[in-house]
Amino acid sequence: MSFEEEWAGLKADAAARMQLNSAPGRDPDASPTGADLVAYDDELGRIGHLAYLLHNNLKADGKHAGSTTEAAGTSLNSDGFETGKALTSAGTAWTKQVGALLSACAHISNHLDYTKASKKKDDDWVVAQLSVSKISGYYDVPGRDEGRAVPRPQGPVI
Secondary structure (H helix, E strand, O other): OOHHHHHHHHHHHHHHHOOOOOOOOOOOOOOOOOOOOOOOHHHHHHHHHHHHHHHHHHHHHHHHHHHHHHHHHHHHHHOOOOHHHHHHHHHHHHHHHHHHHHHHHHHHHHHHHHHHHHHHHHHHHHHHHHHHHHHHOOOOOOOOOOOOOOOOOOOOOO
């Protein structure tokens, strides 16, 4: 048996055994069935507060660890140890990672504040629209083509 024949047989066997994982296809424009947005203010407030606390604590403690690590790296490097360069590099990476995490915590806290305010604004708008639509149901408001809503008085007006 030649190499090409053996290789073709192995490829055919592999293709027969292969299983691909996939998600069922869906229409990207269709809305999900039973979807409901539920956001409770107390939950959002708790998450936002925890993100705020993490931001404040990490801001103080993260910089302390970074400055200490860089100082140790500089000291070891000046004493001729090769680990000083590695420790300084680790300190620089640490500082960058702390900055990224601080940014993420601030983003979470700010976004939750925005979401809470936006949700309240949307809810107030919906309530106002529902109130107006219920009130207008009690009045006979004609369309533009129907003419006047109040008939002209018949007879003398006193």
